[in-house]
Amino acid sequence: MLEISNLHVEVGGREVLHGVSLKINDGETHVLLGPNGSGKTTLLRTIMGFGSSRVTSGKILFNGVDVTDKAVHERAELGMGIMFQRPPTISGLKLGKFLTATTKIGEEHIPELAERMHMTKFLDRDVNAGFSGGEIKRSEVLQLMVQNPSFVMLDEPESGVDVENMELLGNAAATLLEKDQHMINRTKSGLIITHTGYILDYIEADVGHVLIDGQMRCSGNPREILRSVKTSGYKECIACQK
Ligand SMILES: Nc1ncnc2c1ncn2[C@@H]1O[C@H](COP(=O)(O)OP(=O)(O)OP(=O)(O)O)[C@@H](O)[C@H]1O
Numbered sequence: 001m002l003e004i005s006n007l008h009v010e011v012g013g014r015e016v017l018h019g020v021s022l023k024i025n026d027g028e029t030h031v032l033l034g035p036n037g038s039g040k041t042t043l044l045r046t047i048m049g050f051g052s053s054r055v056t057s058g059k060i061l062f063n064g065v066d067v068t069d070k071a072v073h074e075r076a077e078l079g080m081g082i083m084f085q086r087p088p089t090i091s092g093l094k095l096g097k098f099l100t101a102t103t104k105i106g107e108e109h110i111p112e113l114a115e116r117m118h119m120t121k122f123l124d125r126d127v128n129a130g131f132s133g134g135e136i137k138r139s140e141v142l143q144l145m146v147q148n149p150s151f152v153m154l155d156e157p158e159s160g161v162d163v164e165n166m167e168l169l170g171n172a173a174a175t176l177l178e179k180d181q182h183m184i185n186r187t188k189s190g191l192i193i194t195h196t197g198y199i200l201d202y203i204e205a206d207v208g209h210v211l212i213d214g215q216m217r218c219s220g221n222p223r224e225i226l227r228s229v230k231t232s233g234y235k236e237c238i239a240c241q242k
Pocket residue numbers: 011012014016034035036037038039040041042043052
């Protein structure tokens with residue numbers, strides 16, 4: 001579904017990603033770990049096409065289409081969706097109107113999904129205006145549910161979320177990624193940034209990657225990588241690479 005080759009990316013005039021390659025097949029979920037500031041969010045924003053990230057070389061193929069120079073809305077049309085770590089407030093735009101404008105599954109499904117994400121009373125509020133940390137996460141996942149992307153990117157879905165909301169978000173993310181379907185029938189793929197790995201209690205991920213200083217240093221079993229990082233920090237990954 002997604003194939004990134006030798007991607008170099010500048011942000012604010014400085015190269016942040018130094019030749020990142022990544023392949024995610026149909027139905028696979030990958031998790032991305034790495035120290036603060038290593039370039040994880042930059043990678044997701046670059047895949048989605050946000051202008052702040054400038055691709056200086058390399059290529060992003062999505063279902064065989066070269067999207068490297070495509071606009072965000074074109075990538076969204078092709079089936080990409082992202083949950084931001086810190087989404088902006090959109091004053092003057094009600095969440096309900098936003099969902100109606102962006103839905104791919106039909107607006108008749110919005111009330112039921114809003115209810116599932118405990119967001120019904122937020123539909124009349126401006127997008128993210130005064131939302132708490134957990135409410136923002138629920139709003140972001142609700143937006144993805146109505147957009148129904150085939151490639152789902154989640155940037156730290158666990159941060160600032162209490163135990164009950166984690167369960168709600170984790171189960172919703174599993175639905176987004178069709179985790180109830182057998183692998184061979186699954187059409188959705190995902191890339192999830194996590195520091196804690198809590199999301200892995202709800203989503204069985206297939207591959208884990210470690211990004212350090214803008215380079216992929218390691219790929220493998222996500223739970224093994226997480227265990228190693230929790231025990232020894234990222235120095236094991238650096239030593240292993242060397
Ligand atoms: N607009 C910008 N201008 C300058 N530098 C930027 C800009 N956006 C990001 N950066 C820098 O790029 C580097 C990578 O940032 P990024 O947000 O991708 O890291 P991250 O791995 O997601 O970190 P975290 O785990 O803390 O969320 C950081 O050093 C950050 O300060």
